[in-house]
Amino acid sequence: MKHTFIKAVLESRDFGKDFTVAGWARTRRDSKGGFSFIELNDGSCYKNLQVVAPAALPNYESEIQRITTGVSLKVRGKLVESPAAGQAVELHAESVEVLGTCDPLAYPLSKGRISFERLREVAHLRARTNTFGAVMRIRNVLAMATHRFFQSRGFYYFNAPILTASDCEGAGEMFQVTTLDMNRLPTDKATGKVDFDRDFFGKPVNLTVSGQLEAETYACALGSVYTFGPTFRAEKSNTTRHLSEFWMIEPEIAFADLQDDADVAEDYLRALFTAVLQECPEDLAFCDQRIEKGLLERLTRLSTAKFARITYTEAIELLEKAADTFEFKPSWGCDLQSEHERYLAEKVFNGPVIVMNYPKEIKAFYMRQNDDGKTVAAMDVLLPEVGEIIGGSQREERLDRLEERIRECGMDPASYWWYLDLRRYGSVPHAGFGLGFERMVRFCTGMANIRDVIPFPRAPREVEF
Ligand code: 4AD
Ligand code: MG
Numbered sequence: 001m002k003h004t005f006i007k008a009v010l011e012s013r014d015f016g017k018d019f020t021v022a023g024w025a026r027t028r029r030d031s032k033g034g035f036s037f038i039e040l041n042d043g044s045c046y047k048n049l050q051v052v053a054p055a056a057l058p059n060y061e062s063e064i065q066r067i068t069t070g071v072s073l074k075v076r077g078k079l080v081e082s083p084a085a086g087q088a089v090e091l092h093a094e095s096v097e098v099l100g101t102c103d104p105l106a107y108p109l110s111k112g113r114i115s116f117e118r119l120r121e122v123a124h125l126r127a128r129t130n131t132f133g134a135v136m137r138i139r140n141v142l143a144m145a146t147h148r149f150f151q152s153r154g155f156y157y158f159n160a161p162i163l164t165a166s167d168c169e170g171a172g173e174m175f176q177v178t179t180l181d182m183n184r185l186p187t188d189k190a191t192g193k194v195d196f197d198r199d200f201f202g203k204p205v206n207l208t209v210s211g212q213l214e215a216e217t218y219a220c221a222l223g224s225v226y227t228f229g230p231t232f233r234a235e236k237s238n239t240t241r242h243l244s245e246f247w248m249i250e251p252e253i254a255f256a257d258l259q260d261d262a263d264v265a266e267d268y269l270r271a272l273f274t275a276v277l278q279e280c281p282e283d284l285a286f287c288d289q290r291i292e293k294g295l296l297e298r299l300t301r302l303s304t305a306k307f308a309r310i311t312y313t314e315a316i317e318l319l320e321k322a323a324d325t326f327e328f329k330p331s332w333g334c335d336l337q338s339e340h341e342r343y344l345a346e347k348v349f350n351g352p353v354i355v356m357n358y359p360k361e362i363k364a365f366y367m368r369q370n371d372d373g374k375t376v377a378a379m380d381v382l383l384p385e386v387g388e389i390i391g392g393s394q395r396e397e398r399l400d401r402l403e404e405r406i407r408e409c410g411m412d413p414a415s416y417w418w419y420l421d422l423r424r425y426g427s428v429p430h431a432g433f434g435l436g437f438e439r440m441v442r443f444c445t446g447m448a449n450i451r452d453v454i455p456f457p458r459a460p461r462e463v464e465f
Helices: 006-011 114-122 129-150 213-223 260-277 281-290 295-302 312-321 340-350 401-410 412-426 438-443
Strands: 018-031 035-041 049-055 072-079 089-100 205-207 224-232 245-254 308-311 353-359 373-382 385-392 429-436
Touching: 006 018, 006 049, 006 089, 006 224, 006 245, 018 089, 035 072, 035 213, 035 312, 089 295, 114 312, 129 224, 129 281, 129 438, 205 224, 213 245, 213 412, 224 312, 245 260, 245 438, 260 281, 260 295, 260 353, 260 373, 260 385, 260 429, 281 295, 295 438, 308 312, 308 438, 312 340, 312 353, 340 353, 385 438, 401 412, 429 438
Parallel strands: 049 089, 308 353
Antiparallel strands: 018 035, 018 072, 035 049, 072 089, 224 245, 245 429, 353 373, 373 385, 385 429
């Protein structure tokens, strides 16, 4: 089936040349003069190709005049300069082959406007709509721009394991993986508890919440690495910014401190904004018009913006001054809520903010302890609209301090033996961060719900497809 993508046909000015295209009909209308006009889309770009099919075609009445939304077609024809406004070219069909029919009464996308909620129920078809086509093409460009950014800086792409026995964030929000028969769990006679010795791996195992700990081991050998893979959180948060399965990009940099870490984060975010602006003008224009007014202006401004940097303590002072505006009153020691993060990025700084040095009690065990005894070298990057987009830190490279903190957090240093080895053998200062890929796609498309920027969202009680 040799065919040309519609994107390339629309860019071509080879009038008179033969092209074969294949795609799905969006609409069809018939003119009195004996022509059918079919808007054909193949997903290669936002725009449709107008196919003009003359009544002289042998299957005009039997098939072409029965084409409805969703019917798949292969069309051969000549490229012609279009007399109509709004398009430069059209294809004058010499043959139209119907590949697959599509019952208009049953097809879920037959009707005009369909809510995003309804489209989530037909997530296997929603990529055929303008919105989801645009979102997925923007997602693709963000992924490629991520690889380009890190590769151009000498980072190596590293694949962290998905199955793991450790809990990186220490938050206990893990999905357990087992091959034990849930109806007949083997128990240990002495303790009465489940005998995981009889499980597949001989101990409890879960899906990873973050590839960071493993990435640290490779950074402490190859210098700079980054992961880009799926991560899993069994958080019961039913919000527009949480998923149970999401993709994370986690760079890890040896011989780096918190400021270096923040510098990379800033450059990376600007590189992503620049890439979508340069590579997705049509899809962005659509999102700007139909999804979120002002999106283009915001991305353009942020692509060159300098990020504000403040300490957690300063952030709390700023928030306390506006305490009345919040549902959750801020005070030193509390974790920042989404409403606080957005207030800082939207109202105080009108742009990205990096908040540094959080209280150690609200952050993970691996973060480097500051000399004040109260805070750790953590950073969160906050954006308007989405709040936290990046979480990162300088890592604790001192063996004794790390062991002590693991114990304080109620965990067993013995089970982190390999992680602690990095501090035993040639320990180095190092730092890294994690960017939630779907939060980024949300930010760059203006979509309101994170479930609508990943092909098949997983959230509490949501795992169809
Ligand atoms: O702040 P988090 O939990 O940090 C880590 O996992 C570190 N190990 C990263 C590192 O230093 N290498 O998560 C990082 C980012 C968040 O800032 C957020 O953007 C995203 O991951 N994230 C989620 N995205 C969607 N759904 C969820 N449930 C998310 N939880 C975190
Ligand atoms: Mg975080």
